[in-house]
Amino acid sequence: MAEIVLSKGVDYTTTPPRSVCSESCSPGTRVARIKGQPICCFDCIACSEGEISNETDSTECTSCPEDFWSNPQRDHCVPKSIEFLSYHEALGISLTTISLLGTFICAIVLGIFVYHQETPMVRANNSELSFLLLLSLKLCFMCSLLFIGRPRLWTCQLRHAIFGISFVLCVSCILVKTMVVLAVFKASKPGGADIMKFFGAIQQRGTVMVLTSIQAIICTAWLVSASPTPHKNTQYHSDKVVYECDVGSTVGFAVLLGYIGLLALLSFVLAFMARNLPDNFNEAKLITFSMLIFCAVWIAFIPAYISSPGKYADVVEVFAILASSFGILVALFGPKCYTIILKPERNTKKSIMGRGATMS
Template sequence: LNVVLVLHLSLHMLLNPAVVQKPWKNSQGLFQDGDVIIGGLFPLHYQPPAIDHDFTQLPHYNPCTGLEYVPLQYIYAMVFALEEINHSTMLLPGIKLGYHIFDSCGRPPWALQSGLFLCLCVCVCVFQISYLSTCPCLSDRLQYPNFFRTIPSDIYQARAVAQVVIRFNWTWVGAVVANNNYGYMAVFQEEIQGAGVCLAFVETLQRENIISDARRAALTIQSSTARVILIFTWYTDVRELFLQLVTDRQFLASEAWSTSGDLVQNSVTSKVANGVLGVATRSSAIPGFESYLRRLHPIHHPDDEFLREFWEVEFGSPISTLKVTYNVYLAVYAAAHALHSLLCPIKDSSSENNISTCSSPKQIKATEISNKTGSLDCERCPLELWSNAKRTACIPRQLDFLAFNETLGITLTTAAVTGVTVTTVVFVVFLHYRHTPVVRANNSELSFLLLVSIKLCFLCSLVFIGRPSVWSCRFQQAAFGISFVLCVSCLKVKTIVVLAAFRSARPGAEALIRWFGPGQQRGSICLLTCIQIIICTIWLSLIPPVPRQDLGFQGSKVTLECAMVSVVGFCLILGYIGLLACTSLILAFFARKLPDNFNEAKLITFSMLIFCAVWVAFVPAYLSSPGKYTVAVEVFAILASSYGLLFCIFAPKCFIILLRPERNTKKYMMAR
């Protein structure tokens, strides 16, 4: 078991989708092995290198520059606390805490890169404790159940600053805020409502454009009549703002910079910062920490790149305030006490002072089941089983497939049965009126065969529903492929008949229709369908789909599915159907303007457009759907395309036969 304690990783850094490709061995950090690894992220540098955005290669982030002394102090507060705990006989006795510390650079790409390095290094990210993340949004236990912090939410400092403004009767105030969630200006504005306080302006500073943003904010401050300026941002941003020589204003400081010793070291910023009024977090002395800092030397820590860089830049930098450093110290101890409760729950009455005994995490197996309450020795359930609610026994995992008795299965089954019923009704209507001009004019034999094939398409969708078996997995794709080829072949031949009939009406082309008479029509449909039958036979004989259990993640449902050992056969089935559909669409499109007494091409064109649209949309939906929803997508595509063919081709004819019988005459048809 390894534990990650991320001491500082702002919310906007977590949400940034940057891709990190930098090798682990080239990363800069501070490392110490141990039984439990504590991870730390600190904004140690503030100047990112230039990034190549020409998108000609994978992103590569070089180390940042511009060492910050205060975050360096935070790092050694963490190391100091860990060394104290490792020497303690009361807290985690027998457990050695190690650390992996990285620089986040205070920027999303570098912070995400360092966070990924931590995960690669210690494998498991159990919880996070922040010493500096003050966003109120992080208090939401539903969204962030594993996030904790040793610094108050911004809500409290926003309310405090608002009360200061109201107390001093400052009614005209300007504001400069960070372009993120820090500061929570909404709370400040709520607090000053009704108190006679108005905001003259609100300027934002973005870390990536801090120089230009600071210059713009400085110009706004100087040109404004507001004499009181509230600044909610990080101390390095304030430093850039004050370097613009913003004078003759009363500044209200947030806790991030109100006590920053960094601002008084520069003659320009110290002059501007003189007389600042602000809020600060509570702090306390860390016994022995100042002496520890003064003893640090690169000779004794040859692998410490951060310390070596500090000594190279400046020797003997003065120690600034410990207010945030103390939060880091508290965060490490909070993690240690949590680990103590986890690893040292048993009191040893035989030992002196009744000290807790700890179990090394290398020995606390995955906690799955145990028949003893509070036992440290647990057994992992097999993949096909999972633990019960009390974690005392392994029980079979729930099977998941597209069943007839669930809502989705019932809906699809109802749609399929309805389609079969409607197709049967249309077939009976056409059979009863088979001698009428509307039925005869559009090749009644092919119409009946087309209705049979559409009915088969509706029926084949039912094979996909239910528990997968060897028989159903083999039959469903074959039934689907052959039914739709038969259907599209009928439409293709119908369109060819329309074209042949029109061409044969021209002088000298009387024999054309005889070359494509009823025998040739049946033979063409049989040939086109036989090709699909051959494809299905070869596929199902060599590498057919087989029922398979997808175990997924431990503790999830077991998905029963028909797994395709090879997708080549399925792609050939779909490709052949698509080829016939496209050629039918092209032929119908060319024949759409032929005389109406022969022409069924307009209806075929529209039906083929719907058909093609459904199956083009099917491919990405099928590939991206998980588990049983993959089957549901295919069933939906079958039903949608079948209904499209049925209604587009046969609904206008049934309308004339049943509701407009006066149009169903030879005289009327010839007049058209």
């Protein structure tokens, strides 16, 4: 039986005696009856995470709404913290800075090529495709900014579409440049004069546009059938809401990446075949190296992306975009800018053809 404590001077006809078997349970806890004991004997058990009680001697805890979580005292619900790759955190600031730096470098290289477009170094490396390639690289750097900031419907829909089209435009230019390198060498051999009529300026532009249009069709079909949308994910962290873009169709995303990979692999194979051509056609060596970097980055991206939760999946994708873009920019245009700016004596037709003769 519970012990009853009687105090002197208290009128127990109007005031009931107080049980000292158990004290009242404060907010944040619930009453748990003790089996075999009187009803006034109970334990006070703290509410679980995500549950609260805001009354004394509550018999049960109440779950917080989906976007709320219990405070440390478990006596009221507070909004869950929100997580996404923000422009205001160190990681977002770093990626934004690198993206803008890459865009700025592309603009400088484009300016150098435009200013020196009549020189043998620029003309020998298909200046029109080089200009288009630099513009596509600028788009690649800038599209990474769509992955930073709170996901919204328009950013979720545009980020992968612009990313896919920009990279296909970039890789298509490289592929056509590689094909032209092989065609020029074939044309220099006996009986190969007619081959260049299939690789004129119009045919080059047309090939780039057709290859890019295929990616545009893939992106359009993806957006129409299963468009990416913003998604509030509460599975990664119980006390956080992770804002992310649901890709909608995994097949659509896989086809987009697969098409880019197919063009990159084809460019690499053709450039590898042409790597030992004479030096006046040696852009194939640079293309081989740039495509090797590109393929290595995106092969490493797939497992890293799948295993990265929440905002870190966006970080991995942005890093892959920036790394592959810088790889192409430095590998293809670094040696040319070095020659144009620091070694102008080598930027002559005689010098280029002389090195080619030496290599032949």
